[in-house]
Amino acid sequence: MSKNVFVVGLNDYNAERLRRLRGVENVTFHPLLTPAQVSETQDFDIPAMLAEAEATLDAFDGSIDAIVGYIDFPVSTMLPILCKKYGTPQVSLEALLKCEHKYWSRAVMREAIPDHIPKFTAFDPFDDNALSKIGEADLRFPFFVKPIKSSGSRLGFRIDSPEDFDFATEKLRAEIRTIGEPFDHVLSQADLPDEIRAVEGHYCMAEQVIGGRQCTVEGYVHDGEVVPYGTVDSIRYPQVLSFFYYLYPSQLPRKVQDKMWEITRTIMSHIGYDNAGFNIEYYWDEVQDKIWLLEINTRIAQSHCDLFEMVDGVSHQQVTIDLGLGRKPDMPRGEGPQNVAAEFFYRVFFRDARVARAPSRAEIEVASEAVEGTRIVSYVSKGMMLSELPEQDAYSFAIASVWMGAGKQSKLLWNYEQVMKKLNYEFTDIVE
Incomplete structure (x- = not known):
């Protein structure tokens, strides 16, 4: 029988990509919300988007077999809510938030992989005493700040002085609520511990500066089994924080990649993440031979889709679609032309x-x-x-x-x- 898969924010290019996946001969892909609503804007009215998505799904005359997405906030946080309502496979909202709520994520990492995370604390950017409180948490210059719900690299700053912190605070105060308020709506749908609920959507993280050779481990969890399947290097422009290119497969030593995959299995199992794709950003400090976990993202990296297709023969949207339909991903290796x-x-x-x-x-x-x-x-x-x-x-x-x-x-x-x-x-x- 034909399967109906609803894809949040589907565009024409990705629709073509999806039709090239394995085992989709009997799958019909349907757009759910437009790219303009979920990715080509910085105005995220999540209640309105959820209402519109639910109206589309309720009006559909057929089976709803999967609801999927491959876009960061707000799509990633909407999927567990929609999938729970319509009974399709997806990670729980609480497990997802243990990755996406950056303070909760670090707190969970501290329990399972304490040797691979930096010092950190949460702070309110509207608190005039925030800098002194960060110091009380044993964080000294330089440190890095970012929203507790980051969106790409937006509103991330390296802080080397009080003047840097003042500059970052000004930017954060002006723009943080465009992410914070919709994220608060998502948080209100979840069962949160009291100490996490106190760290609201407009809060930020301050973290010890970590660095080295950066990469991303792509993976998924299916019926409790954590499966990393590829490592992509993130190469920056010289002397700046901006990315120059993503390279697949990684050029890091195999033993370093193996250790990252081991850490990945440990933390994702500890979180209880299941039936969804993810990726984890890491640094390898070559001098100290130390691996740092930067952050967990609760979706495949869309930027990496073409890379996997060129090298392995199929976009890793294969993972998203297979998991959305409740089946183990059929992800090949080394079958592409490059x-x-x-x-x-x-x-x-x-x-x-x-x-x-x-x-x-x-x-x-x-x-x-x-x-x-x-x-x-x-x-x-x-x-x-x-x-x-x-x-x-x-x-x-x-x-x-x-x-x-x-x-x-x-x-x-x-x-x-x-x-x-x-x-x-x-x-x-x-x-x-």
Whole structure:
């Protein structure tokens, strides 16, 4: 019989990707809410989105076999609520929040893997005495701050001085409630311990600075079995916090990856996470040979889909769909046409600027054809301000992404340079 899978925020490109998965011959994919509502905005009215999604599902004349998504907040936090109501497989809201509520997540990690986490504390950015309270928690400069519900790299800051903290606090106070208020609605649906309920959606985390070679372990849990299936390196631009490219498969030593996978099995089992995909970001401090766990994300990384398809033969949306239908994921390995693959981020390091020129669709197609199998997405158009872009880090703007594969990493980097030579962006009204 045909299965009906509802995908929150489904767009045309991902609809094509899903149809290339294994075992979907009898699956019909249905969009649930639009990308404009859930990912192309910073205004998240979760009660309204849930109401609209439920109205669509209630009106559907057929079986509802799976409700899935591959997008971060707010989609990730809406899925357990929708799946529970309609009886489809998904992780519990409480287990999900043990990952997504950054303070609760660190508290749980402290119980199971204390040697792999930094010092941390929660603070209220609207508290004028927050900096002194952070000091009382034995955190000294430098440290890092971010919302307790982060969304991408947005509103994350390295703090080296009181002036840095004042700058971060100003930004946090201005923007934190766009995440905090909708997250509070999600928290109100969950059974929380009192000490976690006291850390509200607008709170932030202060953490000891950790670092090293960064990577992401992709995995899933099916019927209690934790299965890591790939490690992707996260390469930053020199001397800054912004990502340059994601590389798959990882170039880290095998023993380091094996240890990360062991930590992954330990923490996800301890949390009680089940029947859903996830990824965990790690650092390996090569000098101290120490592994740090940065954070847990409760969905596959959409940026990595093309990388898995190029190297392994299928997007790891395979994991999302199979788990949504209650079956063990059929994820291949090494069956793709490339040995390595990457997503590159073309960035500009301005405070703000206006786009004076962006490449046309035809120019993007020509650039893509420079290296077979390349996909380019430009995020800007002529006349827009860079500050209009959603989900940006605090130090740069990603104006385009380039996905490509190759036989080896050095060839991949050379190919990227050839492609970017064909794309011309220009800016005015630059704020340095």
